Amino acid sequence: MPADPTELQPRKQPRQVRAELTRQRILTAAAHVFAEYGYAAGTTNRIAERARVSIGSLYQYYPNKDAILLELMTRHLTAGIVAHRQRRDAEPSGTLEQALRAQVRAVIDNHRDDPNLLRIMFEHAPRSPELFRKIAQFEREHIAYAQQLLAEYPEVRVQDTYVAARLVVSTAELVIHKLMAEPDPLDVERLENEMVAMLLSYLTAPPRAEGEG
Amino acid sequence: MPADPTELQPRKQPRQVRAELTRQRILTAAAHVFAEYGYAAGTTNRIAERARVSIGSLYQYYPNKDAILLELMTRHLTAGIVAHRQRRDAEPSGTLEQALRAQVRAVIDNHRDDPNLLRIMFEHAPRSPELFRKIAQFEREHIAYAQQLLAEYPEVRVQDTYVAARLVVSTAELVIHKLMAEPDPLDVERLENEMVAMLLSYLTAPPRAEGEG
DNA sequence: CAAAGAACTGAGTTATTGCTCAGAATAGGG
DNA sequence: CCCTATTCTGAGCAATAACTCAGTTCTTTG
Structure with a gap:
């Protein structure tokens, strides 16, 4: 320590x-x-x-040992941010579905990289303030980008794009990593489609009256 | 070991x-x-x-030390399963939205119990086969219940209720725990509503043609 | 090619921690 | 009140692993 x-x-x-x-x-x-x-x-x-x-x-x-893990994480996150910015600045986002699909694909590719190492880094993060800060910063950037993206599409009908962005980012990240992992990993193409469908229907559903149902 | x-x-x-x-x-x-x-x-x-x-x-x-954590986990999961069965067998599920909301609430309450201990148990699980098995069994029961629930509602229009059940269960669990955690926990009521909205719109969205969008 | 310093080596130090065991304290039955 | 079984104690053992340092090897440079 x-x-x-x-x-x-x-x-x-x-x-x-x-x-x-x-x-x-x-x-x-x-x-x-x-x-x-x-x-x-x-x-x-x-x-x-x-x-x-x-x-x-x-x-x-x-x-010390922590410094090694920290550098691994730093490199991983840095590469992720760079790729992320490139995707964002390169081509236009296309339709909302295409944009969501691109994000979902990115998470899937990320998982395929090295699921074990990834899991260990994220598990260890809470005990290492440096790691924690790095990850938090990365997430903030992610959410800000997602929020900005949502604002571009008029068919997005959520009340609060910040909350929606957090929900979308967390869902994609966590659920994909979980359902791709052992035991019983889901078929990747299937997972991609379902995830896109879920996020899309959430974002474009008509606003619901209080106490509806 | x-x-x-x-x-x-x-x-x-x-x-x-x-x-x-x-x-x-x-x-x-x-x-x-x-x-x-x-x-x-x-x-x-x-x-x-x-x-x-x-x-x-x-x-x-x-x-040994592992045995202590194992018993903590066993008690926690057992209590969870019991509560789960009681909810299931007691009252009728009501509307789909009500059923989803009940599940979401259960996860939220679960998180409030002791988020730190919970996180530690789930983090340590991959290294303890016993823990891993216990958790897997609990999840299977959870998914089976969710699948059965989905089948009861005609407005649920997903292709495959098994896949949908896994998606729904994972999403609720992981995203709620994440967004209730430090730093920057989301307002609980808000989280509950958004989560229910997302799951509901996903489950009841009309089936999508291939390559639509 | 020789001196200076950068890089490398690995046996050993230090600290931690899971766990044992011989014996002391306590409870309960007759 | 005694005898046996149960429970409790805590100093210390054994194993492990992070980390050091005195000395060696390699590179560079003047």
């Missing part, structure tokens, strides 16, 4: 090429080890062993 | 009243300690200390 936040920064900046390679090897090994053993049982010695690097080298670049 | 499944059974059955009290104190203390420190940092010594019981006593009733 690091009290000093600088303790999460890498200890030394590599000056030689081999050092950069070592860093990269450690990171790759950590991703595999965490995904296979989980965070607690993914020991630093195991990571070093898998990276074919001595434990001492590992601690030259990462002051 | 217990290899022998009998290692998860309590070691001895209490014969005197004080023993039963000790057992209960340990369990209550464990719930608090796990909720506050998480599973890894919630050490058995801390639990014993909080229960004002010696560490030796703890190990007379629980063969």
Whole structure:
């Protein structure tokens, strides 16, 4: 439990090429080890062993175990944000259904990347303030984008686009990850269609009178 | 990591009243300690200390740490299943909206119980086969009930009630827990209404032609 | 090619924690 | 009130894992 936040920064900046390679090897090994053993049982010695690097080298670049997971998460989220912005700025969104489908696909692809590592990072997040902050920031950006998107379509008839955006983003993320996971993963195409259908019908349903039903 | 499944059974059955009290104190203390420190940092010594019981006593009733969490989870799920069956068998379900609302409310109440402990149990589940099995069984029952419910309402126009049931159950569970959690929890009443609206519109939307939109 | 410093090594230190066990305290039946 | 069974105690054992550091190897540079 690091009290000093600088303790999460890498200890030394590599000056030689081999050092950069070592860093990269450690990171790759950590991703595999965490995904296979989980965070607690993914020991630093195991990571070093898998990276074919001595434990001492590992601690030259990462002051502690948390710092390794933090960097993995940072890289993952950064890549996600970049891809996200590219999609947003590149082509026009098309119909509402197309836009929703694009978002749903992105989550599905994200899951396929490395479900185990992903799960471990998100599980560990509540105990690591740094991770928590990073994820929260990412989510905020996600929701802001979704809200902005909803505002573009007149057929979206929800009362409050902020609440709707949060609901849509959470639903897509959580439910897709859940239903793609073991045991009994759902057929991906089916899942995609149902998810799009659900979000679409929610967003475009006529506003309901109080106490209707 | 217990290899022998009998290692998860309590070691001895209490014969005197004080023993039963000790057992209960340990369990209550464990719930608090796990909720506050998480599973890894919630050490058995801390639990014993909080229960004002010696560490030796703890190990007379629980063969290892996992067994404590397992019993907490078992009690929680059992209570959930019982309440669930009572709701199902007691009154008629009413309209579809009313039935959905009842389910959504149940999840909300469930969350309010003890969100931290709940999160920890579900996080730890993947690493504990026993826990995993218990949860899976509970979910299966949940889905089966939902599927049966959907079949009762002609206005439900989904293709496959099994898939729809899984979607509905997962969505309610995950999204509610997420949006009620820190940071920035949503207003509960609002959440309830939106969730019901989303599920209802999904279930009753007219079937969509292929490639529509 | 030699000196300086960057990078690497891995046995060992330190701290933590799950869990044991020998014995003390308490309860209940005769 | 004694004897046996039950319950409780807590110092300490054993295992594990994060992390250090003194010394070695490799790179670069003047």
